[in-house]
Amino acid sequence: MASPLSVSVVSADQQVWTxxxxxxxxxxxxxxxxxxxxxxPMLAILAEGEVRVTLADGSKVVAEAADGFLSVDNDIVTIVARQAALV
Structure with missing residues (x-):
């Protein structure tokens, strides 16, 4: 099994999911x-839309995010958005 990704989704005022x-x-x-x-490794500008995170058991965490960026480095994914919330 591959190493898992460490994922953080944060908005301007709160940590949404990690x-x-x-x-x-x-x-x-x-x-x-x-x-x-x-x-x-990469850095990208987010467009408004869903961020879908698939967990090891196959379940999904879905957040709406807008106005931010996504960073990937050494299996660490960080999503920082002005607005983000779980749906």
Missing amino acids: GEATMVVARTVEGQIGILAGHE
């Missing part, structure tokens, strides 16, 4: 992106 995941899917200004363990 935990381990097997995959993250988010919408950037350049299109939708999927992130798995071992992904190349």
Whole structure:
């Protein structure tokens, strides 16, 4: 089994969700992106839309996010948005 991703979704005023995941899917200004363990380091600007986090048991955590960025480095995914909330 691959190493899990460490994921944090934060808004301007709160930590929305943090935990381990097997995959993250988010919408950037350049299109939708999927992130798995071992992904190349990157920084992207978020477009308004869903951030879907898939957990090891197959369940999903879904958040709406807008106006922010997504960072990936060493299996750590950080999503910082002006507005973000679980749906």
